[in-house]
Amino acid sequence: MKPGSDEIRVGLAREEEIPSLSKLISDLFAIEKDFEPNDEAQCRGLALVMASPLGAVFAAREGETVVGMCSAQLVYSTACGAPSAWVEDVVVAKAQRGRGAGRLLVDFAEAWARDKGAARVQLLVDEGNVGALDFYDAIGFSRSTMRCYRKKVSR
Numbered sequence: 001m002k003p004g005s006d007e008i009r010v011g012l013a014r015e016e017e018i019p020s021l022s023k024l025i026s027d028l029f030a031i032e033k034d035f036e037p038n039d040e041a042q043c044r045g046l047a048l049v050m051a052s053p054l055g056a057v058f059a060a061r062e063g064e065t066v067v068g069m070c071s072a073q074l075v076y077s078t079a080c081g082a083p084s085a086w087v088e089d090v091v092v093a094k095a096q097r098g099r100g101a102g103r104l105l106v107d108f109a110e111a112w113a114r115d116k117g118a119a120r121v122q123l124l125v126d127e128g129n130v131g132a133l134d135f136y137d138a139i140g141f142s143r144s145t146m147r148c149y150r151k152k153v154s155r
C-alpha cells in the first residue's frame, strides 16, 4: 500500500455529498472530449443513480472530505446470461492522485457488482486520455476492440 493510502476509505456516497461529487465530475468532463461540464445535469444524474435499485455512487473520503468518486449501473448481458455493470464517473481530486484512491474506488464498484450477480464490469475511456488508459491497464482491465457510437435522442 502506498504512503497515505490507508487514510482513504471508500463507501456509498451520501445525498449531501452530491455538490462535491458534481465538482469532481466537472473536472472529469473538462478533459473528456465527448462531454461538457453541466453542474445542474450532473447533480440530477447523481440523484437518479443513487435512487436506482440498479445503480450506486461511491465516494472516496479522507476523513469527511470527498477526494474521489465513481458510479456503477447494472444492465443485463445476453453474452454473460447475467447482469454486467457499467462503471462511470471515475475521478480522483488532482491533489490526491497516485495514492491508491482510484484503484480502491474501482475495486469497490467491482465488489458491489459481484454482490449484485454481475459477471463482468466494463467502462469507456476517452481514447486520448493516456493516463486513464494506463491506470486501467495497471488495475487489471483488458482493452476492448469495440468502438462506442452515440446519438442524441431528440425530445
Ligand SMILES: CC(C)(COP(=O)(O)OP(=O)(O)OC[C@H]1O[C@@H](n2cnc3c(N)ncnc32)[C@H](O)[C@@H]1OP(=O)(O)O)[C@@H](O)C(=O)NCCC(=O)NCCS
Binding pocket: 028, 089, 090, 091, 092, 093, 096, 097, 098, 099, 100, 101, 102, 103, 104, 124, 125, 126, 129, 130, 131, 132, 134, 135, 136, 138, 139
Ligand atoms: C485515472 C485516475 C482515476 C487514477 O486515480 P489514482 O487514484 O491516481 O490511481 P491509483 O493511485 O489508484 O493508481 C492505481 C494504479 O494505476 C497506475 N496509474 C494511475 N494513474 C496513472 C497514470 N496517469 N499513468 C500511468 N499509470 C497510472 C498507478 O501507477 C497504479 O499502479 P500500481 O499500483 O501498479 O503502481 C485519476 O488519475 C484521475 O482522476 N484522472 C482524471 C480523471 C480520469 O481520467 N478518469 C478516468 C475516466 S475513464
